[in-house]
Amino acid sequence: MNHDDYIKRSLGRTSFMAGRLGISGGYGAPAEAIEMAYENGVNYFYHGSLRRDAMTQAIKNIAARGQRGEIFVVAQIYWRMFRWPVMRSFESFMKKTGLDYVDGLLLGWHNTHPDQQLLDICQELKEKKLVRFIGISGHERKAFPEFAKTGLYDFFHTRYNAVHRGGESEVFPLLPGQNRPGLVVYTATCWGQLPNPGKTPPGEKTPSGSDCYRFVLSNPSVDVCITGPKNMEQTKEALRALDREPMTPDELGWMRRVGDYIHH
Numbered sequence: 128m129n130h131d132d133y134i135k136r137s138l139g140r141t142s143f144m145a146g147r148l149g150i151s152g153g154y155g156a157p158a159e160a161i162e163m164a165y166e167n168g169v170n171y172f173y174h175g176s177l178r179r180d181a182m183t184q185a186i187k188n189i190a191a192r193g194q195r196g197e198i199f200v201v202a203q204i205y206w207r208m209f210r211w212p213v214m215r216s217f218e219s220f221m222k223k224t225g226l227d228y229v230d231g232l233l234l235g236w237h238n239t240h241p242d243q244q245l246l247d248i249c250q251e252l253k254e255k256k257l258v259r260f261i262g263i264s265g266h267e268r269k270a271f272p273e274f275a276k277t278g279l280y281d282f283f284h285t286r287y288n289a290v291h292r293g294g295e296s297e298v299f300p301l302l303p304g305q306n307r308p309g310l311v312v313y314t315a316t317c318w319g320q321l322p323n324p325g326k327t328p329p330g331e332k333t334p335s336g337s338d339c340y341r342f343v344l345s346n347p348s349v350d351v352c353i354t355g356p357k358n359m360e361q362t363k364e365a366l367r368a369l370d371r372e373p374m375t376p377d378e379l380g381w382m383r384r385v386g387d388y389i390h391h
Contacts, residue, residue: 229257271301
C-alpha cells in the first residue's frame with residue numbers, strides 16, 4: 128500500500144474520496160478539534176447516536192466556508208419499523224445541523240435484514256434527495272456478506288481491531304469485488320484496552336492510540352477507520368497515524384500478539 132492510498136481513497140461504491148481516518152463527535156472533542164481534524168484530511172463525520180453540539184457546530188462552520196461538499200456526514204437511526212419515529216429522528220437531525228441533505232443514513236445495529244417498511248422509508252428519502260447513500264451497522268459479522276448480496280447498501284459499519292480480527296475472515300474477503308459497499312470500521316482501540324499498559328503482555332511495548340489506528344489503516348480492505356476522541360490531545364494522537372506509514376510486518380505481528388493476549 129502506497130502512502131496516498133493509506134491516507135485517502137474512494138469509499139466503495141459511493142465514489143466519495145474519503146480520508147481514511149474518520150471522526151465521531153459523540154465523545155466530547157470540541158468543535159475546534161473536529162475542524163482541526165478536517166484541516167488534516169479527516170472528512171468522514173459520523174454524527175451518530177450521541178449528537179453533541181461540538182460536531183454540529185463544526186459541520187456548520189465548514190459548510191459556511193463553502194466546503195459542505197468536502198465532508199461526508201453520516202446520521203444514524205435506531206428505529207426499526209414505524210414511519211413516524213424514523214422520520215422524527217431524521218427531521219430532528221436535519222433541524223439540529225441545518226443541513227439540506229445528509230450523505231449517509233446509517234441503519235444502526237442490525238444483525239439481520241431490516242424490515243421492508245424501514246427500507247421503503249430510506250428509499251423515499253433518497254428519492255427526495257434528502258439522503259445520498261444508505262448504510263447499515265451491526266455486531267454480527269457474518270451478516271455483512273448477506274447484506275452485500277441485496278445490493279441495497281452503499282456502506283457498512285463494522286467492528287475491527289487487533290483484539291477482534293474476525294472481520295479478516297468473516298467480512299472483508301466475502302464482500303463483492305465489483306461495486307463493493309464502502310467499509311467503515313470502529314473500536315480500533317478496543318474500547319481503550321489496547322493502549323492500556325495494564326493489558327499489555329509481559330515483554331511487549333504498549334501500543335499508542337495512533338498505533339491502533341495504523342493497524343486498522345494498514346489493512347487494504349478498510350476504507351475508513353473512525354476515531355472517537357474526547358479532547359484535543361486525543362484528536363492529535365489519532366492524527367499522528369496519518370503522518371506515519373502503514374505498519375511493517377513486524378509491527379503488525381506485535382499488534383496481533385498484544386491483541387491475542389487481551390482476547391484470551
